[in-house]
Amino acid sequence: MENVYKKVLVCIDGSKGSDRALRDAVDVVKYSESHLDILRVLDINTLEYAGAGLSLNTDHIMEIEAANKEYMLDIRKKVIEEYGLEADQVDVHLRFGNPKVIIVEEFQPEHQNDLIVIGSTGKNFVERVVVGSVASHIIKVANCDVLVSKKTDKE
Numbered sequence: 001m002e003n004v005y006k007k008v009l010v011c012i013d014g015s016k017g018s019d020r021a022l023r024d025a026v027d028v029v030k031y032s033e034s035h036l037d038i039l040r041v042l043d044i045n046t047l048e049y050a051g052a053g054l055s056l057n058t059d060h061i062m063e064i065e066a067a068n069k070e071y072m073l074d075i076r077k078k079v080i081e082e083y084g085l086e087a088d089q090v091d092v093h094l095r096f097g098n099p100k101v102i103i104v105e106e107f108q109p110e111h112q113n114d115l116i117v118i119g120s121t122g123k124n125f126v127e128r129v130v131v132g133s134v135a136s137h138i139i140k141v142a143n144c145d146v147l148v149s150k151k152t153d154k155e
């Protein structure tokens with residue numbers, strides 16, 4: 001069978017919607033015997049208003065980066081061990097910046113992904129609005145196919 005997609009990009013943020021997107025991306029990769037890039041983009045503008053509204057210093061940003069690198073390695077391990085992909089099929093990436101810019105203007109062209117998989121909603125109301133706008137932007141701007149995963153009522 002001819003590979004439908006060679007390089008799949010899934011964008012995750014820790015929400016149930018992105019969990020669904022990850023599972024859908026794994027299914028596509030298994031079917032097409034392709035490669036999976038798992039990307040998490042941390043928006044520093046959102047992070048600096050975290051907690052009590054205090055801006056983050058370099059130490060805080062380094063802690064956030066270290067924790068998220070560990071999280072991404074855990075996701076990679078899960079995809080390999082629980083979902084059955086081969087180690088050489090999966091790479092994880094962590095970037096800081098505006099998700100709209102990073103995903104479609106930087107990462108996807110750089111890695112030549114031919115499919116982007118993204119969840120339709122974020123973790124809370126504000127993130128649902130932001131992620132919804134990210135998904136809309138990706139659909140409009142991406143120069144490859146886009147799959148928007150929607151979680152079911154049971155998820």
